[in-house]
Amino acid sequence: MNGAPRLITTLGACLVLAACSSPSAPTSGTVASTAAAGATSTSVPTSSAASTPPASVPTAAPPSPTRTSPATPGPRASQPSTGGGPAPTSYRTTVVHRSTDHPDDLVLDASGRLLYSDYTNGTISRLEPDGRATVVHRGLDGPEGMVLFADGTLVVAEENTNRVLAYAPGATSPHVLAVLPGRAVEVTCHEGVDGIAWDATTHTLVVPDPVTGTIYRMAPDGSNRTRLSGGFVHPVGAAVGPDGAVYVADECGGDVWRLGAGGAHIRVARASMPDDVTLDGHGNLLVTDVRHVNHDVRRWSLSGGGSTLLARSGLIEPQGLLVDATGRIYLSDDKSNVILRLTPVA
Numbered sequence: 001m002n003g004a005p006r007l008i009t010t011l012g013a014c015l016v017l018a019a020c021s022s023p024s025a026p027t028s029g030t031v032a033s034t035a036a037a038g039a040t041s042t043s044v045p046t047s048s049a050a051s052t053p054p055a056s057v058p059t060a061a062p063p064s065p066t067r068t069s070p071a072t073p074g075p076r077a078s079q080p081s082t083g084g085g086p087a088p089t090s091y092r093t094t095v096v097h098r099s100t101d102h103p104d105d106l107v108l109d110a111s112g113r114l115l116y117s118d119y120t121n122g123t124i125s126r127l128e129p130d131g132r133a134t135v136v137h138r139g140l141d142g143p144e145g146m147v148l149f150a151d152g153t154l155v156v157a158e159e160n161t162n163r164v165l166a167y168a169p170g171a172t173s174p175h176v177l178a179v180l181p182g183r184a185v186e187v188t189c190h191e192g193v194d195g196i197a198w199d200a201t202t203h204t205l206v207v208p209d210p211v212t213g214t215i216y217r218m219a220p221d222g223s224n225r226t227r228l229s230g231g232f233v234h235p236v237g238a239a240v241g242p243d244g245a246v247y248v249a250d251e252c253g254g255d256v257w258r259l260g261a262g263g264a265h266i267r268v269a270r271a272s273m274p275d276d277v278t279l280d281g282h283g284n285l286l287v288t289d290v291r292h293v294n295h296d297v298r299r300w301s302l303s304g305g306g307s308t309l310l311a312r313s314g315l316i317e318p319q320g321l322l323v324d325a326t327g328r329i330y331l332s333d334d335k336s337n338v339i340l341r342l343t344p345v346a
Contacts (some may be wrong), residue, residue, distance in 0.1 A: 016228035088344035162192035177222030182211020229263030
């Protein structure tokens with residue numbers, strides 16, 4: 001995602017998982033890290049911290065919309081398992097793609113192939129089984145968040161035009177699903193639409209408009225757009241839980257929020273500049289923080305168990321997050337030009 005300042009720094013020798021202490025008493029675990037094939041693994045502690053009790057901030061928003069009936073083309077092709085149980089305490093990290101591209105948001109297709117948007121080059125690429133990257137769509141003006149439906153329709157947020165586009169299966173050109181009200185400007189905290197999410201409980205898209213600070217819900221074809229909430233500074237990431245709860249990352253306002261009754265903001269995670277957000281299937285929220293003093297990925301317990309640092313050392317600008325059906329976490333970093341896979345090992 002492109003909402004944060006683009007920081008140019010040196011990656012260093014490798015990307016590794018790291019830990020930091022929080023003000024609260026930590027509990028320790030272990031994370032095994034592998035920077036690339038053939039590299040040695042290292043074990044470093046992770047930390048957990050007690051979270052601050054959620055704060056409720058009411059906003060002037062209309063009542064939540066009536067849930068719509070199921071609509072085609074249906075849910076996205078790949079979603080994390082909702083089996084619950086304890087979250088993994090350690091991961092093996094692998095670089096699955098390194099190139100001159102700038103991978104941003106991520107999605108998996110029905111065959112398990114990873115697609116990534118590239119804001120800088122205006123492309124959507126697919127990773128093939130042999131490791132090659134194939135450009136499947138080009139000519140976009142700042143592609144960001146994506147949702148892939150089961151029928152192969154790819155929905156893409158185009159940041160610089162503040163539009164939501166869709167590619168029908170086999171199509172080379174998109175059609176416009178929605179043009180959001182705000183006027184996007186390529187200035188930090190004034191950019192257009194970024195992350196989008198699929199709500200499987202209502203068969204609708206959840207779309208934050210960063211320019212106006214508004215969260216919308218719309219049908220898969222872009223119709224029936226309804227305002228869910230407002231009053232955010234620059235909301236760029238969204239995720240929807242299996243119970244229909246909507247989570248929003250407010251990049252320039254800080255922190256991650258759950259939408260409550262009447263559009264109220266309920267804080268569920270703290271971050272300086274949260275960018276992407278997703279659920280892991282264990283009752284936790286994963287959050288990337290792109291602020292230059294943090295540059296990390298944290299796992300926040302939605303039951304009040306605090307946070308655990310999953311990745312930090314060597315990250316320059318962590319962007320997209322994705323959890324597959326087996327619990328593996330995919331993470332993109334558009335400034336170090338890599339995509340990482342974190343595989344649970346314990």
